[in-house]
Amino acid sequence: MTTLPDPVNLQTIADNLSDAVFMIDKESEIVWLNKQAEEFFNTSFEDARGKKVTELTGVKKMKALINDVFQTKAPLECSYEEASIKIKRKDKRYFFKISINPVFHNREMWGGLVQLSDVTRFHEMEKIKTDFVSIVSHEFRTPLTTIIVGVEMLREGMLGDLTPRGKEVLEAIGSDCERLSRLIDNLMELSRIESGTIYVEAEPTDVPDLVDEAVRPLKVQAEKKGVELITDIPPQIPPVVADFNKSVWVLANLLGNALRYTDAGGSITVRVRQRGKRLFFSVEDTGCGIPKEHQEKIFRKYVQVSGPGRKGAGGVGLGLSIAKDIVMAHGGEIWVDSKMGEGTTFTFTFPVFQGEKSVTLPESE
Ligand SMILES: Nc1ncnc2c1ncn2[C@@H]1O[C@H](COP(=O)(O)OP(=O)(O)OP(=O)(O)O)[C@@H](O)[C@H]1O
Ligand SMILES: [Mg+2]
CATH class of the missing domain: 3.30.450.20 (PAS domain)
Structure with a gap:
């Protein structure tokens, strides 16, 4: 020695x-x-x-x-x-x-x-990765749009009749296109957030409008699945200070998740309540629930819960991490309450609009 x-x-x-x-x-x-x-x-x-x-x-x-x-x-x-x-x-x-x-x-x-x-070097490498993801997902958009338009034309019979088997194949292509499109949207949103350019254009936003914009696209899907969609907004609810598109994105993602994990006969309720200077938005489902040990982790990137009843769920586990970044950029919070077999409630908060002065959001670090 x-x-x-x-x-x-x-x-x-x-x-x-x-x-x-x-x-x-x-x-x-x-x-x-x-x-x-x-x-x-x-x-x-x-x-x-x-x-x-x-x-x-x-x-x-x-x-x-x-x-x-x-x-x-x-x-x-x-x-x-x-x-x-x-x-x-x-x-x-x-x-x-x-x-x-x-x-x-x-x-x-x-x-x-x-x-x-x-860890500066790791950060630099992360940045290269983020830029790469951003460029690649952006480049995917154009050909995907062409494919989606083609599928739509075939679906509507503009290019002649399809055999029943052809229709089935086309439906499968259509739904995979939707998945791919959602994934690209999420990746682009994520790379914008990671590169520090999450830009929240907060302004007084009408709550029923915001909720309606998020709920409307899911109505047909919910009906097809046999899941009831309920909105519960008090009539006198004041406006929130929020970026309209981004807050619709958050709500739509929570609704998308709820619908994915709720079986026929169940229900999803979007509820909005005011408490002091904050509005509480919650999406409550009667679905399969999230095990306690996963409840905190699901807000991290690429985290998904595996287990029975979750097969074929799709997605890659980005929605909640992006939702959290967006809510935090508004100075709000997001959390989950869930009981296995009973259902899940996601809640997030946004500041109430209280006149012109309140439009300034709290600084996020
Ligand atoms: N309402 C819910 N009920 C049961 N499990 C849920 C619910 N919402 C989210 N989860 C679980 O949390 C995981 C993470 O959700 P998240 O939205 O981040 O990703 P995803 O929906 O799987 O994919 P993506 O949002 O990227 O399409 C999901 O995979 C699912 O396991
Ligand atoms: Mg999701």
Whole structure:
């Protein structure tokens, strides 16, 4: 075994880590940092010592993350998005993943160890992927539109009569075209969101109009399936501050899901209620339900629940993650309540329109 050269102490080891590491006390004040942290924050141990962590890093979000760790006395546990921060240094933007661990001494928690790992390269690769998805899905649109028009012409008999078998094949092509078209829409919406260009054009929006626009296209499908579609909107409901197309998109996606997972004889209710300065939109179904352990995960990209009664459901698991981004860009929230075998209710909130001043949406980070 090779012995470590003398003198090697913990500081030497910490200084040779590729991550920036620093230690804070319970007041979130810096008590120690390694060389990487000194270099990155352009400071020295003497200068940094005693400073608040937000003062050193310039990242406000860190305060809440540290508070979480101090309260739970457990390592930071949150999604990748929540744990990543953006720091601008010398005209370049760096992305870091934060890890925070509580530090114990004599079984008492006295502070925390914060580690920042540089993930800028991964972010750049993500960007390339997002751009690629955006270009490819855009390029798919044109030929797909041609196919859809062709199918429509054949369906309407404009190109002559089809045999019953021909009609069946055409129906299958038609419904696959619809799936493909939905997938392309979702991918394009997603790449717009990921590239940070989700643009919410919020304005006072009439609630019955919004609900009707989302419900109307599904009426025939629901009827065919034997599922009742109910809307429950109080007559005096005030307008919301929302981007009309994007909020219709959210509602239509929740309705699409509800219809997909509700069997004949069931019902779907779109309900709108006002509570204070917010409107609560909910889509309630009497479908198969979502198991408890999946309820939080389904808002992540590409997450779908597998299991009996879910065969042939289609889709790729993007709808809810896009819906969440859109709702959050409006300063709202979205969540799910569900009981297996009884049904599912998705609820999201939008701000009530309260005169011209309220059109400004809360800033999203
Ligand atoms: N109302 C619901 N009832 C039961 N399960 C649901 C319901 N809504 C969503 N889910 C589950 O959540 C998963 C994720 O939904 P999401 O809308 O994100 O994706 P998707 O509908 O599968 O595909 P996409 O929306 O991209 O077409 C679904 O695959 C389904 O398993
Ligand atoms: Mg969906």
